[in-house]
Amino acid sequence: MILNPYPKIDLSRTIRLGDKPISSHKLTSLAEAIAAFVPDGAAIVLGAALENAVPFAATHELIRQGRRDLNMIAPISDISTDMLIGAGCVAEVTGAWVGNVSGGMGHNFRRAAEHCLPNPIKINDYSNFTLGMAFFAGAYGLPYVPVKSILGSDILKSNPKIKLAEDPFSGEPVALVPALKPDVTFLVVQRADRDGNAHIWGSTGLTQEASIAASKIIVLADEIVAPEVIASDPSRVLVPGFVVDAVCHVPAACHPAPLIGKWRRDNAFFHDYHKETRDPEDFARWCAEWVRDLPDHAAYCSKLGSQLEDLRILGNAPAAAANYAIA
Amino acid sequence: MTAYSTQELMIIAAARQIRDGERIFVGMRLPITAYGVARLTHAPNAVGLFESGVARYEPADGMLYTMCDGPNQLGAAWTTGLIQVMGLLSGGRVHAGFIGGAEVDRFGNINTSYIGDIDKPTVKLPGSGGAPDIAAMAERLVIIINHQKHRLVEKVGFVTSPGFLDGGDARKKAGLPGGGPAVLITDRAVLKPHGPTNEFHLASIHPGHTLEEVLQNTGWALQSMPDVAETPPPTKAEMAALHHIDKEGFWRR
Secondary structure, X not given: OOOOOOOXXXXXXXXXXXOEEEEOOOEOOHHHHHHHHOOOOOEEEEXXXXXXXXXXXXXXXXXXXXXXXXXXXXXXXXXXXXXXXXXXXXXXXXXXXXXXXXXXXXHHHHHHHXXXXXXXOEEEEOOHHHHHHHHHHHHHOOOXXXXXXXOOOOXXXXXXXXXXXXXXXXXXXXXXXXXXXXXXXEEEEEEEOOOOOEEOOOOOEOHHHHHHHOOEEEEEEEEEOOHHHHHOOHHHEEEOHHHOXXXXXXXXXXXXXXXXXXXXXXXXXXXXXXXXXXXXXHHHHHHHXXXXXXXXXXXXXXXXXXXXXXXXXXXXXXXXXXXXXXX | OOOOOHHHHXXXXXXXXXXXXXXXXXXXXXXXXXXXXXXXXXXXXXXXXXXXXXEEOOOOOOOOOOOOOHHHHOOXXXXXXXXXXXXXXXXXXXXXXXXXOOEEEOOOOEEOOEEEOOOOEEEEOOEOOOHHHHHHHOOEEEEEOOOOXXXXXXXOOOXXXXXXOOOOOHHHHOOOOOOOEEEEEOOOEEEEEEOXXXXXXXXXXXXXOOHHHHHHOOEOOOOEEEEEEEOOXXXXXXHHHHHHHOOOXXXXX
C-alpha cells in the first residue's frame, strides 16, 4: 500500500538528478534515475543478493535506454547479465557466475565468450568470497584484502588483478584482492521511504557491501512507506537514506526472481527464457516482446497479468516486534 | 529390498558424508536433498549453510528452486549476508562442503569455468560461484558428478576449484587450509583419494554396475583401493526420509 500524502515532507533538502534539482525527496521514476546516473561504460551492480531480489526492472530499462559498454559486477545475478550481454549493452563481466540458475547455461554469455557475439566481452573472474572481499575493501577504504580461499585456483591466472603474495606475518601464501568500487549499485528492497531509507529482510548476499562501495545507489522499492515505518525498526535498514541517490517505486521489480514475503520465484519463466533464447534471432524476438516493445515495468507487469498475480505472496508470517522504548 | 533409482542412491551416498553436529556448506540441487536426508536420519544436529547468507537447522519445508527461495528463509537459523556465512568457511568453521562441476581430474581438481583456451573457449561454463572458496577452506570436500569419460579426466584444463592440484603435498604447499576432496560420488561408483599421491581410487561400485563399465567411463587409468566393495544400497529409513524431503521427486528424476 502506498501511503500518500506523505507526512512531514522535509522541504529543506533537495536532490539533484544530474544538474537538475527535482524535488525535496529522492523519489523518481526508474527511467529518470537511470538516465541521470548510469552513463555508457559504467561499472554497475545488479542483483548482489544472488538469486533473490534481482533488480530485473533495471536490467530491462538499461536495455530500453540502449546503454553500451557496461561492466556488470555481481556474484551471481541469474539471467540479468545474460540479457544485457545479448542486448549488446555489456563490454565487461566481473563476477563469479553467469548463467541461468534454473536452466543452466546462459546462451548470450556463451555466444559472447565463445564467438564474440553480439560483441566481445572481457571476463574478470572472481569467486563469491573474493568478490565479497573486493566490495568490502571498496566499501570500507581498504586498498586490498588478503584472502586464502582463492589459493590453488586458476582464477589467479585468469584474473591478474588478484595477486599472489607472501603473508608478512606467517610467511605463508596469500592472495591479495584489491578494492572494487562500482559506479552504481541497484537494490531491490521490500520497502523504503521517500528519502531512500530502506528495509530488507531475508538473506542479503553482497548487497550491503556492494552498495556502500558504490558511488551511486538506486533503490527499487516494492512498497513506499511513511518514514516512520522505517524509523520504527532501524536494525532492519540495509542502507540508510543518506547514502542513497534515488528511490523508485517499482512493485515486482524482481520478477522473475523472488522477494521474501512479497513475490515467489517464477521458475517457469527462467526455463522459458532458456528455451526461447538459444539463437541470436530467438533472443532478439524474446527481448523485443518482453523488454524493447514495452514502455516500462508497469507495462511488463500488465503483460504478465495473472501469471504475476499468482506469484504474489498473500500469507502472513510476521516477525515478532522489537521494542525500542527508552523508558 | 527397497527399490531405488541411481539418483536416489547418489543422494543417499552424499547424505552419509554428513556427520552429526557438523556445519555443512550445502549448495543446491542434489546436496540440498542429501542434507535433508542426513538431518532426518543419522545427523539430526547438523547445520546447513548457504552462501547467499542463510543458515538452517531444519531442512526447508517446501520446494526450493534456489537457495534464496522463501522456504529456505522461513524459520532459518540466520538470514544474513554472504560474507557472514562464507566467513565461517574462511574462518575454518565448516566441516564439509558439496560441489559439482563439468570436469574433475584424478587429483580432484574441478573445472566449472572454461573448456579450451581462456581467451577463446570452446565452451564458456557459467563460472565458479563460491566453489573455489569451499574447495579451499572446508575440512572435507564432497564432489558429485556424472560418471562419463569426458567429465572424469586425466587433467582439467582449468582449475576453478582446487583438489590436490598436482597430487602429493602440492595442495599443502599452495597454502590451502582445508583438507581437500574426501570423496567423489558418481552415478556409477564412489572414488576416494588414496596413497601418498592422493590420486582418486575406486572405493565402491554401485549395485547393478560393473568394474569394466566404471573403468571404461573414467578418463584416466583408474586404480582400485585394496578393498573395493559394493556401495551399500539405501536403507528403508533413508528412502523414507528422502521421499519426505523431496515429496514431488523433483531432484530425483
